[in-house]
Amino acid sequence: MPIKKKSKSEAKGNSNAHSPCAEEIRAAGLKLTPVRVKVLELLKQEHCLLTIDEIVKRLSLSEGKTKVDWTTVYRTLLTFTDAGLVTHTTLVDGALRYEYQHASHEDHHHHHHVSCKKCGMIESIDACEIEKIQKQVEKMGFRELSHRLEFTGVCPKCS
Amino acid sequence: MPIKKKSKSEAKGNSNAHSPCAEEIRAAGLKLTPVRVKVLELLKQEHCLLTIDEIVKRLSLSEGKTKVDWTTVYRTLLTFTDAGLVTHTTLVDGALRYEYQHASHEDHHHHHHVSCKKCGMIESIDACEIEKIQKQVEKMGFRELSHRLEFTGVCPKCS
DNA sequence: ATTCGAAATGACAATGATTTGCATTCACTC
DNA sequence: GAGTGAATGCAAATCATTGTCATTTCGAAT
Structure with a gap:
């Protein structure tokens, strides 16, 4: 049975270990685990923010045989967030979106986003200084721009 | 039964009609309708953004006898939004919040918000120029400030 | 390579939030 | 004041998210 049978460590271990995400x-x-590798790979290759819905659907579509469970994806993303591998934010549309957190920029790196009113596409902007961003x-060719600025901090009462 | 009975038009019509919101x-x-007046009054007097949860609870507490139905509040807010009386946004915490839309500033008036990391309190800021806002x-006494800026517009593809 | 314990997974149930359907009540016009 | 269509309140349906638990898998130690 050399053709049919591959040991599990070969079959999965290899594909997982070779992914740049594995490390x-x-x-x-x-x-x-396979699911973790897939989720992280997806978030890494997609440069924009993804909703859980999008993640599950893309993972399900990409490989016919592997159907990823919603529960697992929820938990995986929670785990990744706790581990600092991904971050999540809520944009104007109210949907929670996950994003790969590049290790190199770990600490204070933050950026902003532009989303399209019509197609909902989201792009990220690297600069932080606001006027430059505008x-x-x-x-980038965006029109009819409006913006939203939100501060978060500790109020006087809570200080 | 003069004490007990007031005609409906007196009892409700009056209180409704006299509210500045009625007009x-x-x-x-x-x-x-009574519910609409109450919801709009609440949003008008509360200067900050309110979640549906907060709206329902405050309306239920304010007047013992009148219990407002969640469904009705949902629909009322939808109606108001369609009519342009209120607007809604999602801040970082992901909760959908409703806000009275002042008629006088109708068109391009927009402002920003500061929310407290700890107590969740939200204040609005009238200025729009970003540096001034900071x-x-x-x-205002806020500390540990971080901010989030989000643009919305029409992307080149959609133009 | 095999075994083992702990953790991850997937199927399903449970919860919570929001929406829908429908019968009743109410606001507004005549 | 009566009639009509819209607004309301309740119940049930739907959707998203979380919790439970039996099974499988990872990775360390043999």
Whole structure:
């Protein structure tokens, strides 16, 4: 049965271990599993923010045989968030979106987003200084721009 | 039964009609009902953003006898939104919040918000120029400030 | 390579939030 | 004041998210 049977460590271990994500998952102190690799790979390759819905659907579509469970994806994302591998935010549409957190920018790196009123597409903007951003966004060809700025902090009462 | 009985038009019609909100509701082409008046009054007097949960609870507490139905509040807010009387946004916490839309500033008026990481309190900021806002927020006594800026517009593809 | 314990997974149930359907009540016009 | 269509309240349906638990899998130690 050499053709049919591959040991599990071969069949899955290989494909997992060869992914560039594998190292990161291990480095974060997490077990290396197929689902985790797939989720992280997806978030990494997709440069924009993804909803859970989008993640589950893309993972289900990409490989016919592997159907990923919603519960598992929820938990995986929670685990990744706790481990600092991904972050999540809520944009104006109210949907919670997950995003790969590039290790190199770990600490204070934050960026902003432009979303399209019509198609809902979301792009990220690297600059942080606000005026520059506005220009940058315009150069990207966006029209009818409006913006939303939200501060978060500790109020006087809570200080 | 003069004490017990008031005709409906007296009992409700009066209190409704005398509210400063009544006129606005009529002006928007909507029927004048007790629930609508109460919801709009609440949103108007509360200067900050309210979740549906908060709206229902405050209306239920304020007047013992009148219990407002969740469904009705949902529909009332939808109606108001369609009519342009209120607007809704989602802040970082992901909760959908409703806000009275001042008629006088109708068109391009927009403002920003500061929310407290700890107590969740939300205040609105009238200025729009971003640097001024940052200063203003600091003067309000907020600490550990971080901010989020989000643009919305039409992307090149959709133009 | 095999075994073992702990953790991850997937199927399903449970919860919570929001929406829908429908019968009743109410606001507004005549 | 009566009639009509819309608004309301209740119950049931739907959708998203979380919890439970038996089974499977990972990774360390043999």
